[in-house]
Amino acid sequence: MLGRRDPQRDATTRIDLRSTCLHGAFLSNANLSDADLAAAHLDGADLRVADVDHANLRGADLEGAHLSDADLASADVRHADLAGANLRHAHLSFADLRGANLGGTQLDGADFRVADLEGADFGGADL
Template identity: 40%
Template structure:
């Protein structure tokens, strides 16, 4: 818009000075690349000091801020949609901060993160979902039922697993180093490439178990029951 010059008392022409833009307009006037850079920096810093949950929470709040800024640039009819998205992401970020997820709210027994430290699952029947969130190292597994599950590359080192059922279970590359497997049922289990060094296999049933490539003490062959053979890993 053209500015109309005015005359001062001394007869000089003076152009009117526009007032400074509102603070919000100044923010929108910043280069567009600054906002992604700030968001990435914030997520990276939170991830470094607060872990995965911190980075997810930071990402959620960055999205909230982005939708709020977008809403300010829209007309009133479209602004409600941006605000609704901001509220949704704010709620998700809050859940992350409190260490929860939507799945945890409806089913508290299905946390995604594996609990730290040994767990007591003696006599329990485990499912694939439980396996995903369980740390088996040093766990108490006497009499536990894990037959038919896929446990490839899990770590059972030092586990107390007398009488555990692992028949028809995929145990490729699994470590049972130093574990107590007395009386364990390993029939038809695939133990290819596993580590049973120092494991107590007294009375363990290994009929048709595939131990090809597995490491174990020679003395164990005199204490287990049955005869292993290849074929369980097919």
């Protein structure tokens, strides 16, 4: 177990996983809501249906990660590398994706409503 948070006792405590190596980790259905994953190495990780809303993923390596049906609403994904990631049906409403690399990603059905996409690279993405 990486960490645990008692929502009644630790309502304001963020799970701190900054710069953690989680390459290829199985985190499907995980609750990473509000977690600090800045500069974390999540390349190839399985985050399908994970709850990652309001999380800090700034500068994280998510290359080739599986994020289908994941909830990334209001997440900070600035300058993250999502190249080749599967974001099918992911919820990215209100997410901050400025400067993120989304090249070659699978995005069909992804929800980008009110997301900040300034400077994001969508080259070769499957929309």
